[in-house]
Amino acid sequence: MSLNTILYVEDEPDIRTIAQLALETVGGFTLISCASGSEAVAYAQHTTPDLILLDVMMPEMDGPETLRLLRERPNMADVPAIFMTAKVQPSEVAEYLSIGAVDVIAKPFDPLMLAEQINSIWSRTKSQKYK
Amino acid sequence: MGPDQKQAVLQKLAKLREEYRASLPGVLEAIALDAQRLETPATAEQLQSLYRKLHKLAGSAGSFGYPQLSAQARELELVLQGWIHGSEPDSNTRLQLLAQLTALDCEENVPSSTAVQAEGFTVQNIGTTKNLVYLIEDDHSVAQELTLALESFGYQVEYFDQLNEVEQAILSRRPDFLIADVLFSDADERGPQLIARLQNQLDDPLAVVFISSHDDFDTYLSAVRAGAIGYFVKPLDIATVIDCLESQLSLSAAAPYRVMIVDDDELLARHYKVVLEASGMRVEIVTQPTQVLTVMESFHPEVVLLDLNLPECRGYELAQIIRLNPAWLRVAIAYLSSEQDEQAQAHAVRHGGEDFLTKPISELRLVSAVTVRAARSRQLSDAIDRDSLTGLLKHGRIKEQVNVELERAARQNKPVSVAMIDLDHFKTVNDSYGHAVGDKVIRALSQLLRQRLRKTDSIGRYGGEEFVAVLPDCGPESAQKLLEAVRESFAALGFSVAGEHFNVTLSAGIATAAGPGENLLECADKALYQAKHSGRNCVVTAGEPE
Structure with missing residues (x-):
């Protein structure tokens, strides 16, 4: 199965625009951009994306909380999730993995490399799943 | 992604960066306030409000080309985090922090290409947009000849006949190269000095190539101080100048380094992974020693970082297993372990590894250690696979590549073309001007091929003056068009030896695979033979009516 639809949650409009370019134009993915966790949770009621990409620090509902709520929906229980954050100390990474993320991408990201990074995480996740 | 699309992306990125740059003063003012x-x-x-603003800035500034600002914001974010979770700092620390917060500014030089940075190591992604050259040359005929040659190699050239005109141009739009013919005589030292002063205003020095009629120590020194990457004495050999630009570009446009981390502590490995990825590398993590060989086969790492204490086997045993396969001799192996005992470290290094890095390791040290080893490994790889004169694949490797692409084409049901290219009357060039000049002609053609062909194409030096290009997903018409363009550009390229000018032409034969199992090289060779018999300086596609 190839990666097609990504649910992307980021509160910062600048970063959303640049990620949209990096993932839609460079990567060729279909991107559903949400400005907040609650928007993402609302979206998940209708459709199931292939992958969830989340900022960690957001006002109101942060990334981990958003993921927890998304996971409560049966259709979202197995969708791989990646956190994007500048906080990548071992203890922080451990926390993200313990709440069900498959990987972490460091901010700031390189717009021309982001799609490739996500593709590589995606293929690793899939190959592990079917082993 | 095709070149046009990539260019469109780069343009959009530049526009976004512009918008971001415009919004930055407001963001910084809000933080200061x-x-x-x-x-x-x-x-x-x-x-909390201040912390959130800094966090946003740290995340966004780096992606928009402000790595320093991003790093500063990140540092301050951590300090503030300590403040939030701890207690009010003493008044001195507090004052210092406030001063830093109000002093954040966006006056760092924004690079023309996308940059990511971790702890001072910057990796640039050069797009496939045309490389921009500013040329300062008061001799109009030299300028014209150089411009034509550079354009045939795919450079965009902007011409200035006065040094002071170029200064404003550089500050408003930074070129990839500056080629300057400036006087180096005692009477007029302004040229190199002016360029040196200009360099001081730039965070990232400009690549400058000097053209001069002097060749003594003092003028070389002033050129180096003005940031010279090349220095050429008149009369100018244009092929050598282009050679200099091309080698500079291939340094910065290289593919990301590939690193494999073998560590059963997955969290720590992931931390190293993000740090290395932030420096532009590609990283795979292996937590089970038994998986190492499989990942090596598919990922082709250039550096392997091995923990010493692994389940099932010791790190040095794994290093020895890797070393059993001659194909992996080029891979650099370094141990990354918390083992403190010097005897144990020395033992490990004697058995398969090359170095010992001790945990905990700082991000800066990790990135620098891996970068140095990856670069060394790639150099070694290139020495094994590539022809030393041209940097193209050697005979055996390009033949392998033909087969690889044939198989891929059959799998994907797409065409693949192979072109065999041969310089016309090359023996006469060698006999008339000597082998050193012959070598220059060969290098010029190899550079032209690299410029004109796509990244997915493979180019090899097949024999003395014979080249092979493998063009995946390329039918006979496109291949013919492409090779015609190469032929024309090469024929127009002038060489000069001791004031004597000459041109060299090439002939090419093309064959396209219609099905698997075809001997494309043989067909292309036959077409080349036809081209030679039709009077040379032409391109023939196999299967065309004679």
Whole structure:
């Protein structure tokens, strides 16, 4: 199965625009951009994306909380999730993995490399799943 | 992604960066204002607001080409985090922090290409947009000849006949190269000095190539001080100048380094992974020693970082297993372990590894250690696979590549073309001007091929003056068009030896695979033979009516 639809949650409009370019134009993915966790949770009621990409620090509902709520929906229980954050100390990474993320991408990201990074995480996740 | 699409992306990125740049002063002002309004003691609300602003800035500035600002914001974010979770700092620390917060500024030089940075290591992604050259040359005929040659190699050239005109141009739009013919005589030292002064205004020095009629120590020194990457004495050999630009570009446009981390502590490995990826590398993590060989086969790492204490086997045993396969001799192996005992470290290094890095390791040290080893490994790889004169694949490797692409084409049901290219009357060039000049002609053609062909194409030096290009997903018409363009550009390229000018032409034969199992090289060779018999300086596609 190839990666097609990504649910992307980021509160910062600048970063959303640049990620949209990096993932839609460079990567060729279909991107559903949400400005907040609650928007993402609302979206998940209708459709199931292939992958969830989340900022960690957001006002109101942060990334981990958003993921927890998304996971409560049966259709979202197995969708791989990646956190994007500048906080990548071992203890922080451990926390993200313990709440069900498959990987972490460091901010700031390189717009021309982001799609490739996500593709590589995606293929690793899939190959592990079917082993 | 095709070149046009990539160019479109780069343009959009540049536009986004512009918009971001315009919004930055407002963002920084808001941070400074927040900092000035902090009460003593600061309220939790105030601190949170400031913390959020810094966090946003740290995340966004780096992606928009402000790595320094991003790093500063990240540092301050961590300090503030300590403040939020700890206690009010003493008044000195507090003052210092406030000063730093109000001093954040966006006056760093924004690079023309996308950059990511971790702890001072910057990796540039050069797009496939045309490389921009500013040329300062008061001799109009030299300028014209150089411009034509550079354009045939795919450079965009802007011409200035006065040094002072170029200064404004550089500050408003930074070129990839500056080629300057400036006087180096005692009477007029302004040229190199002016360029040196200009370099001081730039964070990232400009690649400057000097053209001069002097060749003594002092003028070389002033050129180096003005940031010279090349220095050429008149009369100018244009092929050598282009050679200099091309090698500089291939340094910066290389593919990301590939690193494999073998560590059963997955969290720590992931931390190293993000650090290395932030420096532009590609990283795979292996937590089970038994998986190492499989990942090596598919990922082709250039550096392997091995923990010493692994389940099932010791790190040095794994290093020896890797070393059993001659194909992996080029891979650099370094141990990354918390083993403190020097005897144990020395033992490990004697058995398969090359170095020992001790945990805990700083991010800076990790990135620098891996970068150095990856570069060394790639150099070694290139020495094994590539022809030393041209940097193209050697005979055996390009033949392998033909087969690889044939198989891929059959799998994907797409065409693949192979072109065999041969210089016309090359023996006469060698006999008339000597082998050193012959070598220059060969290098010029190899550079032209690299410029004109796509990244997915493979180019090899097949024999003395014979080249092979493998063009995946390329039918006979496109291949013919492409090779015609190469032929024309090469024929127009002038060479000069001791004031004597000459041109060299090439002939090419093309064959396209219609099905698997075809001997494409043989067909292309036959077409080349036809081209030679039709009077040379032409391109023939196999299967065309004679």
